[in-house]
Amino acid sequence: MAEYLTVSALTAYLKRKFVADPYLKKVYVTGEISNFRQRSGHQYFKIKDDQAVLSVTMFKTSFSRLKFQLEPGMKVNIVGHLDLYAPNGSYSLIIDSLEPDGVGALYQAYEQLKNKLEQEGLFNVRQAPIPRFPKKIAVITSPSGAVIRDIMTTVSRRYPIAQLVLYPAVVQGSGAVPSLSKQIDAVNQADDYDVLIIGRGGGSIEDLWAFNDESLVRQMLTVDIPIISSVGHETDTTIADFIADKRAATPTAAAELATPVPLADLWLSIQQAQQQLVTILQREIAQRKNYLDRLQKSYVLTNPERLYEGYLQRLDLAQDKLVRAMTLQIERPNQQLQNLVPRLNQSMNYEMTQAKQHFKHVIASLQLVSPLAILSRGYSVTRKDGVVIHQLQEVSTQDEITVQLSDGEIVASVIEKKEK
Numbered sequence: 021m022a023e024y025l026t027v028s029a030l031t032a033y034l035k036r037k038f039v040a041d042p043y044l045k046k047v048y049v050t051g052e053i054s055n056f057r058q059r060s061g062h063q064y065f066k067i068k069d070d071q072a073v074l075s076v077t078m079f080k081t082s083f084s085r086l087k088f089q090l091e092p093g094m095k096v097n098i099v100g101h102l103d104l105y106a107p108n109g110s111y112s113l114i115i116d117s118l119e120p121d122g123v124g125a126l127y128q129a130y131e132q133l134k135n136k137l138e139q140e141g142l143f144n145v146r147q148a149p150i151p152r153f154p155k156k157i158a159v160i161t162s163p164s165g166a167v168i169r170d171i172m173t174t175v176s177r178r179y180p181i182a183q184l185v186l187y188p189a190v191v192q193g194s195g196a197v198p199s200l201s202k203q204i205d206a207v208n209q210a211d212d213y214d215v216l217i218i219g220r221g222g223g224s225i226e227d228l229w230a231f232n233d234e235s236l237v238r239q240m241l242t243v244d245i246p247i248i249s250s251v252g253h254e255t256d257t258t259i260a261d262f263i264a265d266k267r268a269a270t271p272t273a274a275a276e277l278a279t280p281v282p283l284a285d286l287w288l289s290i291q292q293a294q295q296q297l298v299t300i301l302q303r304e305i306a307q308r309k310n311y312l313d314r315l316q317k318s319y320v321l322t323n324p325e326r327l328y329e330g331y332l333q334r335l336d337l338a339q340d341k342l343v344r345a346m347t348l349q350i351e352r353p354n355q356q357l358q359n360l361v362p363r364l365n366q367s368m369n370y371e372m373t374q375a376k377q378h379f380k381h382v383i384a385s386l387q388l389v390s391p392l393a394i395l396s397r398g399y400s401v402t403r404k405d406g407v408v409i410h411q412l413q414e415v416s417t418q419d420e421i422t423v424q425l426s427d428g429e430i431v432a433s434v435i436e437k438k439e440k
Contacts, residue, residue: 088129174275196230219250250274
């Protein structure tokens with residue numbers, strides 16, 4: 021009778037086969053990344069070719085050592101070992117190390133960071149011109165390398181009045197980025213430099229890798245003064261070169277960029293400018309002297325009285341013109357007044373005649389209603405105590421009354437009253 025194995029037993033047996041097989045303890049596989057989606061911890065994806073697909077696992081520790089970003093479709097070379105996961109009976113390739121196929125991991129990381137920063141537009145942020153006459157130059161580099169000696173020699177030869185200040189830094193290895201970052205911050209806080217040179221000598225991409233660090237190059241964007249990058253040889257290009265305001269192929273070239281105008285050329289320019297200034301002043305003095313000679317010989321200075329002849333004539337003409345204008349202004353109103361007098365007299369006579377006629381008419385109208393006119397026709401006005409009597413009952417017998425006539429008054433006493 022056949023002996024049946026449990027699923028667990030069979031899976032455990034297969035797992036021991038994977039572990040014990042010497043050919044599966046370390047395998048080298050090349051393929052294309054598929055179904056990759058970055059997770060916060062371990063990474064699970066697939067690698068494939070035209071004929072097959074293989075599940076792979078990359079634990080967090082191995083993944084953190086990658087210098088570049090994994091992308092779907094990327095062809096890679098993997099070193100790892102096979103293992104079987106007992107709970108579901110699936111096997112996968114456990115990745116110990118991984119590199120891009122055809123290029124190194126550092127170069128892949130360099131290209132990815134370069135493309136990322138270029139898409140952000142950071143390579144065009146720093147475009148400041150280098151000062152023509154720097155007073156103080158900061159240099160961040162190794163204190164023992166040839167870089168600082170080349171820079172010192174070049175600056176001393178071209179522009180010895182500039183002050184060079186070295187900020188010593190580690191430029192290679194694990195401590196390079198913190199050291200460079202610290203010195204960049206120190207230069208930026210000093211706030212009295214005209215330009216900053218960051219550099220080191222040539223080397224492999226691993227030796228220059230600190231100058232491809234994303235945090236370091238982003239810190240360079242915060243520096244307030246122009247930056248000249250001189251990293252490696254002419255054929256070496258780092259991310260720092262793209263970020264800096266200027267890139268120099270060599271330390272000597274960096275020193276030349278930092279001192280655009282050699283002191284000898286500056287001194288020659290000053291002498292030429294001085295000579296030009298002397299020539300200009302001499303020409304100006306000669307012109308002024310000729311002008312002064314002409315003035316001294318002019319008829320105005322030799323015969324100053326002639327200066328006023330024209331003005332006196334103009335004054336006389338103006339005075340005559342003023343007298344004529346004033347006479348005209350006086351005669352014109354006079355004539356107008358003479359013309360108005362007859363008209364005014366006629367108007368006054370007419371108005372007087374009209375007023376007299378109106379007065380006569382008013383007198384006649386008043387005469388018609390005048391009490392005196394009525395009295396002259398035989399009427400009288402009787403008053404008692406100065407009050408006009410209108411009715412019989414207003415007086416009594418023996419009352420004294422006054423009767424007003426047209427030519428005088430009669431004082432009488434009431435003897436009798438008779439009603440109608």
